[in-house]
Amino acid sequence: MTALCPCQSGLAYADCCQPFHLFKIYPQTAEQLMRSRYCAYVLKNINYVIQTTVPNQQAQLDRTLLQNWADSTAWAGLQILRHQPAVSKIHSTVEFNAFFTVNGEKQAHHENSLFVKIDGRWYFADPTVDLPDRKQPCLCGSGKKFKHCCGAYL
Numbered sequence: 303m304t305a306l307c308p309c310q311s312g313l314a315y316a317d318c319c320q321p322f323h324l325f326k327i328y329p330q331t332a333e334q335l336m337r338s339r340y341c342a343y344v345l346k347n348i349n350y351v352i353q354t355t356v357p358n359q360q361a362q363l364d365r366t367l368l369q370n371w372a373d374s375t376a377w378a379g380l381q382i383l384r385h386q387p388a389v390s391k392i393h394s395t396v397e398f399n400a401f402f403t404v405n406g407e408k409q410a411h412h413e414n415s416l417f418v419k420i421d422g423r424w425y426f427a428d429p430t431v432d433l434p435d436r437k438q439p440c441l442c443g444s445g446k447k448f449k450h451c452c453g454a455y456l
């Protein structure tokens with residue numbers, strides 16, 4: 303299969319996000335993970351979107367809502383604006399625009415996403431679900447207080 307990857311890397315899907323989507327290999331950087339998650343939205347692979355969110359947050363995700371959003375969105379491209387690979391030892395951020403069309407008009411969803419490394423794997427830290435209080439243990443399982451860990455960047 304030579305179809306180009308929907309994440310717009312310029313590579314074939316089979317050489318880009320597909321091995322991630324099949325969990326054959328794991329993204330080595332937060333930017334790779336971000337691309338593969340955008341790609342999963344384009345391909346309506348909600349399972350991948352959920353599995354690459356911080357494990358402690360996965361139960362809070364609304365699968366039906368995510369599926370409906372993916373089904374009803376006409377994606378129109380991805381633009382990575384900035385990848386900060388080491389905002390801490392275990393945190394990275396990726397700022398991006400995800401484009402989509404509504405009634406033929408191109409719009410951008412702009413986001414600066416936080417990614418956290420847990421047991422050697424990158425995960426997306428979702429800021430839209432219920433978050434711990436500042437002094438509670440962090441959602442990522444680091445054992446630190448939320449405010450001294452992921453909470454410092456969300």
Ligand SMILES: [Zn+2]
Nearest residue numbers: 307309318319
């Ligand atoms: Zn890709």
Ligand SMILES: [Zn+2]
Nearest residue numbers: 440442451452
């Ligand atoms: Zn944390």
